Every structure is written in C-alpha cells, then in structure tokens.
Amino acid sequence: MATNNVHYHDPSRRELQDVLTCVRAKRTIFNAGYLLHQNAERYLKEAKEMERLFHAYPEAIANTQKIADACHFDLKSLQYEYPDELVPEGMTADDYLAEVTFKGAHEFFGEKLAPKLEKQLLFELDFVKRRGHAKYFLTVHDYVAWARSQKILCQGRGSAANSAMCYCLGITPVNPMKYRLLFSRFMSDDRPEPPDIDVDFEHERREEVMQYVFRRFGRDRAAILPTVTVLQSKGAIQDVGRAMGLQVDTVKKLSKAFGELADEHIDEETIIKLGLNPKERHLRKVIQLTGQLIGFPRQLGQHTGGFVITQGKLSDLCPVFHARMINRTNIEWNKDDIDALGFMKVDLLSLGMLTAIRKAFDLAKKHHGxxxxxxxxxxxxxxxxxxxxxxxxxxxxxxxxxxxxxxxxxxxxxxxxxxxxxxxxxxxxxxxxxxxxxxxxxxxxxxxxxxxxxxxxxxxxxxxxxxxxxxxxxxxxxxxxxxxxxxxxxxxxxxxxxxxxxxxxxxxxxxxxxxxxxxxxxxxxxxxxxxxxxxxxxxxxxxxxxxxxxxxxVSCWIKCYYPDVFAAAILNSQPMGFYQPAQLVSDAYKHGVSLRNIDINHSEWDYTLEETKGKFCALRLGLRQVKGLREEDSHFLTAPRTQAFTRMEQLAEAGVSQAGIVLLAKADAFRSIGLDRRQALWEAEALKDRPIGLFAGQASNSAFEPQLQLPFMQLSEHVLQDYATTGLSIKAHPLRFLRPQLQKLRALTTRQVKGVANGTYVRLAGIMLFCQRPGTAKGVCFITLEDEDDTCNLVVFKQNFKKFTKEILYSDVLCVEGRVQQEGGSTHLIVTRCYDYSRLVGQLTQDKAAEARQLKNSTAAKKVDPYADAYFENTLSAEDLKKPFPKSRNFR
Amino acid sequence: MSYEELQVTSNFSFRLGGSHPEELVDTAADLGYTAIALTDRNTFAGVVRAYVVAKDRGIKFIPAVRLDLLDGPSLLAYPTDQAAYSRLSGLLTLGNLRAEKEKCFLHKQDVYEYAEGSIFVIIPPEKITADFELPKKLKTR
Structure with missing residues (x-):
C-alpha cells in the first residue's frame, strides 16, 4: 500500500513537528539529530503527486483505493442504548417512570394532587415517552435515590431538572410549581439530543456515588468521560522554548509573562520589558511556534464527573482506559465527541457547599437540636x-x-x-x-x-x-x-x-x-x-x-440564624469559597460567636462547637489549622482523651510524633497545661531524652534541671507566630500593633474611610485578601484590603496597576492612597499610589530570628549556651517570618 | 483508481503528530480526496473530531488505528464493518487496562484474537533486516 505516512497537514508544520519530537525526546533542536524526520515531506500531498512518486508501483496506489472501498464502517452507525435493568420485568420503562413519579408526587403533595400538577406531570411523561428518554430519568433517579439512602446531600439542575417530574423523583428540591416551568418550553420535538441533568453531590462523598454507579452497571458498561486537556500558553512556551534551546531563565521569564495576572498574548512591549529583543529571529520563531502549539491536546484528563452508561459493552463503542485515580475507568472520547454521536451522559458533579451544608445540618442537630x-x-x-x-x-x-x-x-x-x-x-x-x-x-x-x-x-x-x-x-x-x-x-x-x-x-x-x-x-x-x-x-x-x-x-439562612454552626461547617470544608480561615473566623466573632484557641486538650482535628456562650456555641479552633500537622498525629491526641493531658510526655506516650509536638508547641496549643509557646518549645526539646523502653515512665534527666526563666514573648510576637503557624490569630489583628506607626504616617482605618465624604483623598494600610483582575474589566484590578476593623474595596486602574505591580503583588502590608468613592451604600477607594509597608512587620518581633542567626554563626555562643542551637532551631526561622500572612488569593 | 491517504498521524498521538485531526481532514477535502483515514498510535481518541469535519465536508472517513506492539512490527488496522471496529476497540481496551494510563500493552497474539473483519497493513521497520518477515496469519486481503 502506498502511503506518505502523514504527520501534519501542511509542510509548514514540519518545524512544529520537530519541536514535538524534541519535547518527546527531551532534546533541543540542536542536538536532536537523527531523531528528527529527514525532510518536510510528511504532509498531506495531492493525490497526483503521490501517484507520480509511486508511478513504478501502480498496484500500491490501487491498494489504497481498495482498502478504502472495503471499509464500510461509519461512526454514525454506532447506536447508543440506555441501560435496561432499572425497569422491573413485565413493565415498560415509560409505565415504570410514571409509577415512580406519581408515587413521589403523592409523597410530596398528599393523596389528592392539584389538577394543574397532574396535568403537568402527564404532559411531561408523555413528552419523555415520545422522545424515548424514560430510562434516562430512571438512571438519574436510581443513583440520586441511592445517594439519599446514604445520607449524601445532592441536588439536580439543568433544563430537564426543573420539571415537576424531577421534583417528584427527588432529583431537585426546588418546587417547580412555585416558579415558572421551564421544562416544556424548549424541549421541543425538534431537538433530538438527550436531556441534560447535572446532579451536584457533596464533594467529600461524590466518589462513593461514582463507585456506586460503577458497581450498579458494571465497569464494562459505565465509564467516566475524560477532558482533553490542551496546552495553554504557559505550557506551550515552556515546551517550545526548551526545544528551541533557549536558556532556562529565559524560558522561565517568558512563561512567567504568561502568568496568572499577566495579559494572555505576548506583545512586543512585554518582551522588551523582559529584557529580550522582540525583533530577534530565533525568539520570533519561538513565539510563532508557541502560537501554533497552543490548543494541542496534551493528555486525556479527568472530567468533572460525566458518565457514559450503556446497555451493551462500552468497549464495543470506544476504547476504555485506566484513569490516574484509583478505581476509575475512562473512555477515550470527551463530552463533545459524545454529543456529536448522540450518546447519553449523566453528570455527577461535586460541590463543596453541599459538604458544608451537610456538616452544618449535623452540627445544628447536635448542638441546637x-x-x-x-x-x-x-x-x-x-x-x-x-x-x-x-x-x-x-x-x-x-x-x-x-x-x-x-x-x-x-x-x-x-x-x-x-x-x-x-x-x-x-x-x-x-x-x-x-x-x-x-x-x-x-x-x-x-x-x-x-x-x-x-x-x-x-x-x-x-x-x-x-x-x-x-x-x-x-x-x-x-x-x-x-x-x-x-x-x-x-x-x-x-x-x-x-x-x-x-x-x-x-x-x-x-x-x-x-x-x-x-x-x-x-x-x-x-x-x-x-x-x-x-x-x-x-x-x-x-x-x-x-x-x-x-x-x-439555605447557606444564608444558616449563617443568619446560626453563625456558630455556619462557621464550623465552612471551616471544616476548606478549602472552598472565597475566604481564608482567618476571615471566616473573624467574621464569626463579629456575629457574636466566642472563639477558643487551638489546644491539645480541647481541639479536635475539625473545628468544634463547645458550650453555649451568649446566644451561640463557642467555636473551638481545630487542629486542622496547624500548618504541617498530620491528621494521624491529631488522632493520637484526640483518641485517648478520657482524661486531660497534664504533662507533655503524655503526648509522646500516646504516639504523637516529635515533629507533631513541636508543631503544636509552635502553634501555642499547650496553654491548658500552663505552657505558653516559648515554654512549650523548650519542653518539647527536652522530650528527646525521655526515658523509653524499660525506663518508660521514669522522670527524665531534664526534670532535675533548674527551671529556666525564658524571655517573655510580646503579644505582637505571639500574633505574628500564630499567623505563621496557623494562618490566623484570635489574640488580635496584627495591624493593631502597627496602628501607632500608621497613625503617625496618617493612614486611616477602614472604619474611618467608610465615614469620610465622597472624594476625600486618604491613605489606608492593611493586609491584602484578594486581588482580582477580571478579563471583563479592561485591566482594572480589584483589591480587598483588611485591617483590624474591617475590609475595604480598592480599585486600581490599568496604568496604576502596571506602575505598582510589584507593591501590589509582593507587599505583606500594603499602603495605598486615593480618593474615596461613596456610592449606593458601598465604599471604594480609587487608588492612585501604592507603597510597600512590609518593613513595619519586622517591628512586631524583637527580631529573635536575626539574633538567632548571629548566635548560630558564632561558635563562642555555642560554648556558652549548649542549648542555644536546639532552641533556635525550633523557633521560627527568619524564612518563616518573612511571609507570615496567608498569600492573597489572586485570580482573573 | 486514485490514491487515498490511509496513514495519518494527528496530534492525538501525543507529541508525534503536528496537526489537529480537523486540520488534516479539512486539507484532505481541499485536495479533493474522497476518503481519509486516521491512524493514531493505539488510540481512537481523535476519530470523532475527524469524523465531524469529514461529514461536514462530505468525504468518507475511516476510523483506523496504528497498533504499536510489544513484540512485533507496527500494524495499521482498518475495520471493514462495525463488528470489526468493536473488536479493535476491545483490543485497545485490553491493552489499556493491562497498563497504566497512557500506555497500551499489546502482543501479536492479542491481535490474532481480535483481527476478524479488519484489514491490516504492516509497517516496515526503519531498516529492513534479515529477521523482518511477514507473520503468516496476517495478510492483506
């Protein structure tokens, strides 16, 4: 058979194909040598040209036509069939669906159905019957009902979901009789495609539902749709840059230029800013090839949860493969492919908020009945x-x-x-x-x-x-x-x-x-x-x-009436949503929830609610907030909790690792046994020579040492270390300690800013919570700044963002100046200048870290104090303190 | 009798093909081909995209595959009917489920089992050596 072994549609793509070869072989274009194709001939040639090339072998040319003629298979003829087994024997799917629907209707609305509802249900059932989709609804009903039986929260959405039928089937909790019925309007007979119902499940428990679907229908009949992940600009420039032999730091610079807050395409100006020459031919080629490579499929990734379920064997339709995640199988076609062929898919999506709501329901039951x-x-x-x-x-x-x-x-x-x-x-x-x-x-x-x-x-x-x-x-x-x-x-x-x-x-x-x-x-x-x-x-x-x-x-109702329950539920479902734990905790406090610090004797892994204090239960911070602490260590801590720990050794005896104890000490979690952060760290150090084995239980050597008077830690230091070790502090807001200086610098508080007249020029300092540059806002950047009082919204226009990018992105404490805009009950600050006030943070500590470095480097100090090394190793290093506050969430 | 291009690698053979399946089919239609096949490595991942364009442009599309075997020369496989297609799909599934993601382990023996109804073309190795010979069971029909 004659063939040109085509690898690209047009000869110009040869360069890109060579680049791909280099990526595959991890070479550069300069040392790939014989790995590359010898020439640029592997493109789709005209038939005439091929016939000329193969003129000595007419039979080889004829064979291509012979083979093409012999292939009668058209992808169109692949017929999708709904799974069958959900229908009881002796019944049609339509009859069974009607039975289940009306059974549900009576459960929700009682024996006597309103004529309007009955009419609507009959209309919908008739429509589904005409279109032959009864089994689709039965399939969705099946796994939703299973999830309900397992107490997994779920909720359906989509045009077909907002029907009276889906309400009766328990797929959606929104009573469509109260709102407009959307179902009938557009499911006209003109649209042959299957209906579309997405069901959201609790994100922590969706896997259970997915595994149920695999069990229910069998792995050979159910599989997950993949997403074809494609190369984005960042990955493409990395691939091309490396293959074209650019220096590593140049590649890094370029790919950074495509970073999260930068503009999507590389223009000349950006390249000059990077210190590169946009007119240079090699670089221009790199950028041109990058443009071609963007959008190339990179791999078949995990879809958000689309399933294909068939009556026959799935592998008759499309090859199946193992997903990266254990116990999941995928097919090779994605959502669009499936749509093009008219296959049914069902979406099992995950939603963090449902997890939070379920946790809130559990807490509401436990603490408020x-x-x-x-x-x-x-x-x-x-x-x-x-x-x-x-x-x-x-x-x-x-x-x-x-x-x-x-x-x-x-x-x-x-x-x-x-x-x-x-x-x-x-x-x-x-x-x-x-x-x-x-x-x-x-x-x-x-x-x-x-x-x-x-x-x-x-x-x-x-x-x-x-x-x-x-x-x-x-x-x-x-x-x-x-x-x-x-x-x-x-x-x-x-x-x-x-x-x-x-x-x-x-x-x-x-x-x-x-x-x-x-x-x-x-x-x-x-x-x-x-x-x-x-x-x-x-x-x-x-x-x-x-x-x-x-x-x-639902989420607002819980927050409105039970802010204690709400805060604990959201914090235990992290990461999700917009806010960092620090803001969620302080928000709960503002709503009258008392806060309790992390403690070895009181905290669980999760946030918990304790006895009622005032209107609400007190919120006990969870051990999950301690950075780096393993969940396993927290179980050793909480499992034997019949009587309180009174000595630190007991933790080690219960199985908590030394590293875990140090992390807990750093997080100041030993207060209930009378140790503050610094004392606890000192004690943790002594644990290392704890008598073990035969001598377990005996007093250690260090018990006979005289108690040292450790230098007292200032509150500001504690707050800073709280932030560094747990991402938040309930002792105070760090800005409180900077206020005297900020006042001297004439910076207002957010509360003061809210009170000034429209158009006032003010200065404001705080910690940046969010920085957002939506694509729709023409380069405008929206920032939320927090201080000890509240938060304030900042608006930075494009040219100012460009001017102050460094200050905005890298300041721990950001100070801004601008005019206040009071409009419709909300306050904005239109920023004209930004300053980096991070150096103020250094004043919050007595700079033990710097002292430590000096001590460590001097051998003389070691001779004087043999413990100095060990002690300062366990305190926060200068590196830890450099970025004490959680990074702001930056997005488009 | 005119020529059709039946060995086409798209970018769904990751880091091998330099064009999207859509581009390849589109160009084939522009050049006046009446049929085109797609033969990506051990995968059918790109065939639907190609098929959609082929349908749109009114040319015949042959979903095919290049089988890279662990113990033999690579083969081009063209299913002649739906049953043969399903067998090839089953063959790839077998190979996929044996291996971790993005790998497909197939042996000559497997191909014999799933071969019915497909036309196979053997791809000669880069260099023809003495030990290259046609397996007896696989013949161009």
Missing part, C-alpha cells in the same frame, strides 16, 4: 434577605464574592427569585453585556420599565425587561425574530460554549432582520442583540440559577 434538610429550611424569611442586602455574606454560596457584595445593597433582594436573578446577574457575561446597571435602575424605579410589545412583556417581565437568562434569549429569538426552536437551540449552544465564541455574531443578521421584519425598531433589535452577544461565554440558564439560588438561600 434541629432536624434540618434542604427542603425544610423555612422559606422566604425576610431576615435572610436583609442580611444579603447588607452584604453580610462572607462564606455563603455564590453571593459571597466581592462583586456580589458590591451589588447586593443596590439589588436589594426581597424573595427567592430575586436571589436567582442576583446569582445570574452578577457575573462576567451580564456585566459585559451592560445589563447590570439598567436592571438596577429599573429595580430601584429610576428608569421606567417598558416593553415593546405584549409578547416581549411575557418573556421579559420577570427580569424587568432585561434579557438575563439563556432561556429568555431563546424565547426572544423564537417569538420576536422567528427562529425555529432548532435555530434557537443553536443560538443557546453558541452562547454556552466558549470555544464557539464569536459564533453568536453569526446570528446577528438573522436576529436583527427577523425582529425588524416583525415590526420592532432596529434600535431595539440591535440592543437586544448586543445584550445577547454579551452573554457570550457566560450566559446562565435560569434553571441553574434557580437551583443555585436554593443553596444560596
């Missing part, structure tokens, strides 16, 4: 909405972000649906599509709400005339512009998938044309289109918003 479920939390409580409006939402689901907190006082949610709108509205898409401000104006009654026609009113009334949800966009396209449901669905898809970005524009002509033809003004049509285009990648389906809003409400 409440029996809470997702469904029985009291609905429509005005206090909850007041709390959201006041932006007092740290730690809650979705509405905790900076943007949400800024918008909440203006949006003033009053009911559940308002929350759904808030979740969907305060996102990059609507912000970019310029929908937020019109909506707020209309909501506050500053702008009249008008509709172009009654049909538009019907679609947009619930969002005050602003198209906000994907469903509305589709409805608009159908009703106002004459799209067929299929076309509208294409529109939805192009909005939903980022890689088709730009595709929305293709609909511009059709949408505007269709609307003007139906008598709408061109201006109105263009505005609608612009709003839809703004949806771009981030459009949000109403069905998701409603499901999310439910969790927003």
């Amino acid at each position: 409440l029996d809470l479920t997702l469904a029985n939390i009291p609905q429509d409580d005005p206090k909850v909405f007041e709390m959201v409006t006041a932006a007092d939402t740290a730690g809650t689901f979705q509405v905790e972000s900076r943007a949400q907190m800024v918008m909440a006082p203006q949006l003033r949610p009053k009911n559940f649906y308002d929350l759904a709108i808030q979740v969907a509205l305060v996102r990059p898409g609507p912000i970019q599509g310029d929908m937020v401000h019109p909506y707020i104006k209309r909501r506050q009654g500053l702008e009249p709400v008008t509709y172009e026609s009654d049909e538009i009113k019907a679609i947009l009334e619930r969002t005050l005339g602003i198209p906000l949800f994907q469903e509305q966009a589709m409805e608009l396209a159908i009703v106002a512009a004459g799209f067929t449901p299929t076309e509208a669905d294409l529109l939805r898809r192009s909005m939903a998938t980022f890689k088709f970005n730009g595709l929305v524009s293709k609909f511009e002509h059709k949408l505007i044309g269709g609307m003007t033809a139906r008598g709408y003004s061109r201006e109105f049509a263009e505005r609608i289109f612009k709003q839809l285009e703004g949806f771009g990648s981030y459009g949000f389906p109403e069905s998701h918003a409603i499901s999310f809003a439910h969790l927003v409400y």
